[in-house]
Amino acid sequence: MDIFIQSAAQISIQNPLCDDWFENPIAHTEGYNRSIEPDYKPFINPMAARRMGKLIKRAIATSISAKQSAGLEQVDAIITGTGLGCIENTEKFLSAMVNEGEQFLQPTYFMQSTHNTISSQIALNQKCNGYNCTYSHRGTSFESGLSDALQQMLLGRINNALVGGHDEMTPDYYNMLGKIGYWKQGELSEQILRQSSSKGSFAGETSVALIVGTNKTEHALCKLRDVDLLYKPSETALQDAVQRMLQQNNLQPSDIDALMLGLSGDCEYDAIYTNFANAFGKNTPIAWYKHIFGESFTAPAFGVYAAATCLAKESVPSHLLHNQKNEVKSPRNILLYNHFQNIDHSLILLSKC
Amino acid sequence: MEELILELKKEIIEVLNLEGMTPDDIDNDAPMFGDEGLALDSIDALELIVLLEKNYGIKLANAAAGKEVFKSVRTMAEYVSKNRTK
Numbered sequence: 001m002d003i004f005i006q007s008a009a010q011i012s013i014q015n016p017l018c019d020d021w022f023e024n025p026i027a028h029t030e031g032y033n034r035s036i037e038p039d040y041k042p043f044i045n046p047m048a049a050r051r052m053g054k055l056i057k058r059a060i061a062t063s064i065s066a067k068q069s070a071g072l073e074q075v076d077a078i079i080t081g082t083g084l085g086c087i088e089n090t091e092k093f094l095s096a097m098v099n100e101g102e103q104f105l106q107p108t109y110f111m112q113s114t115h116n117t118i119s120s121q122i123a124l125n126q127k128c129n130g131y132n133c134t135y136s137h138r139g140t141s142f143e144s145g146l147s148d149a150l151q152q153m154l155l156g157r158i159n160n161a162l163v164g165g166h167d168e169m170t171p172d173y174y175n176m177l178g179k180i181g182y183w184k185q186g187e188l189s190e191q192i193l194r195q196s197s198s199k200g201s202f203a204g205e206t207s208v209a210l211i212v213g214t215n216k217t218e219h220a221l222c223k224l225r226d227v228d229l230l231y232k233p234s235e236t237a238l239q240d241a242v243q244r245m246l247q248q249n250n251l252q253p254s255d256i257d258a259l260m261l262g263l264s265g266d267c268e269y270d271a272i273y274t275n276f277a278n279a280f281g282k283n284t285p286i287a288w289y290k291h292i293f294g295e296s297f298t299a300p301a302f303g304v305y306a307a308a309t310c311l312a313k314e315s316v317p318s319h320l321l322h323n324q325k326n327e328v329k330s331p332r333n334i335l336l337y338n339h340f341q342n343i344d345h346s347l348i349l350l351s352k353c
Numbered sequence: 354m355e356e357l358i359l360e361l362k363k364e365i366i367e368v369l370n371l372e373g374m375t376p377d378d379i380d381n382d383a384p385m386f387g388d389e390g391l392a393l394d395s396i397d398a399l400e401l402i403v404l405l406e407k408n409y410g411i412k413l414a415n416a417a418a419g420k421e422v423f424k425s426v427r428t429m430a431e432y433v434s435k436n437r438t439k
Contacts, residue, residue, distance in 0.1 A: 050370040051396070104407035106368070107399040 139340020204294015
């Protein structure tokens with residue numbers, strides 16, 4: 001059975017709800033960046049929006065946008081990956097608890113302080129009574145959701161799903177992560193991230209919604225061939241998983257036109273990607289996306305979105321390439337690999353429709 | 354009383370995040386709940402109960418009393434004026 005990524009929508013530190021980044025990505029020089037917010041009025045009733053935090057608004061806007069692009073009235077399932085849930089409202093709720101001696105707690109912040117409120121709010125907004133699930137597994141939250149959708153379709157339980165990856169980065173959380181070396185200091189550039197000569201990366205926020213389904217719709221972006229998640233694999237186990245994935249999908253390493261890696265500019269973690277690429281084959285073009293969208297727990301959602309866009313537009317543009325300058329024309333297969341602190345690893349295989 | 358009504362309107366706008374609304378947009382006597390007026394719902398009612406306790410030291414335990422108190426901004430102001438402890 002073929003499964004397709006029928007549409008995608010994003011809100012990020014790039015121009016929202018469009019593919020402008022594919023031709024003209026915005027270059028960020030600050031370590032901390034918030035998403036560029038679109039006008040939410042076309043997506044959310046103002047009276048409903050007043051009770052929504054930023055992340056919920058983004059999740060609903062991307063979900064509606066992706067559904068519209070796929071021409072769907074309703075989906076069979078809503079599956080969300082989020083590392084932190086609505087952390088902004090969680091902070092407000094916890095701050096109030098501390099400041100007010102655990103009294104006078106506002107219900108709105110409480111409701112939105114749970115991780116699974118994202119999937120739930122999308123379902124309420126879209127009046128979807130189908131399967132509803134939230135995965136919160138740090139750096140593989142999104143991939144867990146995507147794997148769930150894929151397996152349920154292969155089992156014939158659902159025909160389509162809205163799969164999202166959503167995370168926000170509040171100033172407080174950014175500062176806390178900075179203290180344990182998550183971020184690079186000073187002015188940033190693509191060159192500094194590409195050199196990967198120091199610890200840390202740069203922060204982004206994620207809101208990506210995909211419609212994944214068993215129908216090859218007119219504007220389907222690509223095929224979703226496989227998803228695999230590995231916990232603390234050895235290099236050999238990782239390569240075995242790659243070989244297994246390729247064999248199961250009747251592909252050779254030479255059929256892979258580009259590797260889409262989670263390179264982020266962090267010297268320690270990028271070395272793992274370099275080893276992976278060397279083991280795979282030194283001549284395979286390496287693409288990356290975190291220099292454009294930034295790092296977050298669900299940043300791999302941008303990897304899938306970027307790779308799907310490349311397959312649909314039949315090009316991996318030069319600004320996405322890490323080890324060469326020439327655009328990759330007409331890619332047919334892209335293998336994505338990401339790891340979170342060398343603990344949770346994910347492999348995703350996408351192919352042209 | 355007019356001063357308290359204005360203060361309450363500002364607090365309601367802030368706590369319920371009524372974006373784009375000013376105190377002048379809220380009629381003193383218009384119903385706060387239901388289909389007319391502000392058209393607030395049960396979660397808003399909880400927010401208003403927290404507001405009364407936090408800002409005015411009023412504990413509103415009786416749900417039936419709440420119906421009367423939150424009829425309009427004016428009834429709310431009258432109740433606050435009579436029962437406030439801070």
